[in-house]
Amino acid sequence: MITSASNVARAEPICGMDAWLPVPARIEHIDQENFNTYTFRLRIIDDAIRRMYRWAPGQFNMLYVPGVGEAAISISSDPDEPRVLEHTVRVVGSVTRGILDTGVGGVIGLRGPFGVGWPVGNEIEGKDIVMVCGGIGLAPMRPMVYYLMKNRDRYRRVILLFGCRTPEDRIYIEELAEWEADGRIDLLVTVDNASGDWAGPVGVVTNLLRRVKVNANQSAVLVCGPRVLNRAAAWQFLQLHVPRSHVFVSLERNMNCGFGRCGHCQYGAKFVCRDGPVFRFSDIADIFAKEEI
Numbered sequence: 001m002i003t004s005a006s007n008v009a010r011a012e013p014i015c016g017m018d019a020w021l022p023v024p025a026r027i028e029h030i031d032q033e034n035f036n037t038y039t040f041r042l043r044i045i046d047d048a049i050r051r052m053y054r055w056a057p058g059q060f061n062m063l064y065v066p067g068v069g070e071a072a073i074s075i076s077s078d079p080d081e082p083r084v085l086e087h088t089v090r091v092v093g094s095v096t097r098g099i100l101d102t103g104v105g106g107v108i109g110l111r112g113p114f115g116v117g118w119p120v121g122n123e124i125e126g127k128d129i130v131m132v133c134g135g136i137g138l139a140p141m142r143p144m145v146y147y148l149m150k151n152r153d154r155y156r157r158v159i160l161l162f163g164c165r166t167p168e169d170r171i172y173i174e175e176l177a178e179w180e181a182d183g184r185i186d187l188l189v190t191v192d193n194a195s196g197d198w199a200g201p202v203g204v205v206t207n208l209l210r211r212v213k214v215n216a217n218q219s220a221v222l223v224c225g226p227r228v229l230n231r232a233a234a235w236q237f238l239q240l241h242v243p244r245s246h247v248f249v250s251l252e253r254n255m256n257c258g259f260g261r262c263g264h265c266q267y268g269a270k271f272v273c274r275d276g277p278v279f280r281f282s283d284i285a286d287i288f289a290k291e292e293i
C-alpha cells in the first residue's frame with residue numbers, strides 16, 4: 001500500500017539488502033514504444049527479494065549491464081503490482097543500448113528502489129491534480145496515473161497533459177487511448193509537429209494550459225519532462241498563482257550511487273537521488289532560478 005511518497009525509505013539499503021549490490025533480474029518482455037524507446041518487464045530472480053520489493057510512484061532503479069555500466073531508470077508500472085517491474089527506456093547510449101541488446105530472457109542487474117517520488121495521500125488529496133509530461137517524462141508519471149485512477153474518489157479533477165515532438169514519438173499509445181475512453185482522467189495530448197493523420201492539438205505542451213481551467217488554490221501540479229519543459233511549466237503555473245508548495249517537479253542528474261553517498265547528483269545543498277528526483281518547487285526555487293536552460 002502506498003502511504004506518502006515523502007515517507008518512502010530513501011538512503012538506506014533496500015529491503016535489508018546492500019544498496020550497492022545489483023540483484024539479478026530477468027527481462028521477461030519488451031514492448032517497442034517508438035523508434036528508440038522500449039518498455040522492459042523485469043522479474044527479480046530471487047523469490048525472497050521479489051516478494052519484499054516495494055516502491056512508490058516516481059522512484060527509480062539503477063539498472064546494470066555487466067561489463068557496460070549502470071543508468072538510473074524510473075519504474076513505470078503499477079505500484080500495486082510491485083512484482084511486475086516495468087522500465088521504459090530511451091536508448092541513447094551504452095547502458096540503455098546494452099539493456100536492449102540483452103534481450104528477452106537475458107539477465108541484467110537492478111539496485112533500488114531509490115529516491116523520493118510523487119506526493120500521494122494527504123499531501124494532495126482533495127485537490128485538482130494537473131500532470132504535465134513531455135516525451136519520456138510520461139514514464140515516471142505512469143505509476144501516478146494508475147494510483148490516481150484507483151483512488152479517483154479522493155481527488156477532484158485529474159488532468160494529464162502530454163506533449164511530444166511528433167505523433168510517432170508518443171509512448172503508451174494504446175494505453176493513452178484506454179485512459180481517454182475510460183474518462184476518469186482528462187487527457188490532452190499535443191505534438192510539436194503534426195504528421196500522418198494527426199488531428200489533435202499542435203504546439204508545446206504548456207499551450208494546453210489554455211484549454212484547462214486551473215483552480216490555483218485547489219490544484220497540485222506534477223511536472224516531468226526535459227529541463228526546458230520543467231522550467232516553462234513551473235513558471236507558468238506560478239504565474240497562474242498556484243502556490244510554489246503545490247508544484248512538484250521531477251529532475252534528472254547524472255547518477256552514480258543512487259542513494260546519497262557519492263555526491264554525483266548534487267543540486268545545491270540537495271542530492272537528486274536521495275532528496276528527489278521529485279522536488280517540491282518551493283524547496284528548490286532558488287537554485288532552479290539560477291540554472292541555465
Ligand SMILES: Cc1cc2nc3c(=O)[nH]c(=O)nc-3n(C[C@H](O)[C@H](O)[C@H](O)COP(=O)(O)OP(=O)(O)OC[C@H]3O[C@@H](n4cnc5c(N)ncnc54)[C@H](O)[C@@H]3O)c2cc1C
Pocket residue numbers: 060070071072073074075087088089090091092093094095096097136139140251252253254255277
Ligand atoms: C532519476 C532518473 C530517472 C530516469 N528515468 C529514466 C527513464 O525512465 N527512462 C530513460 O530512458 N531514461 C531515464 N533517465 C535518464 C537515463 O539515466 C540517462 O539517459 C542515462 O544517461 C542513459 O545511459 P546511457 O549509458 O545509455 O547513455 P549515456 O552514455 O549516459 O549518454 C549517451 C548520450 O546520450 C545523451 N543523453 C543522455 N541522457 C539523455 C537523455 N535523457 N535524453 C537525450 N539524450 C541523452 C548524452 O548526452 C550522451 O551524449 C533517468 C535519469 C534519472 C536521473
Ligand code: FES
Pocket residue numbers: 254255256257258259260261262263264265266271272273274
Ligand atoms: S548519485 Fe550518489 S549522491 Fe546521488
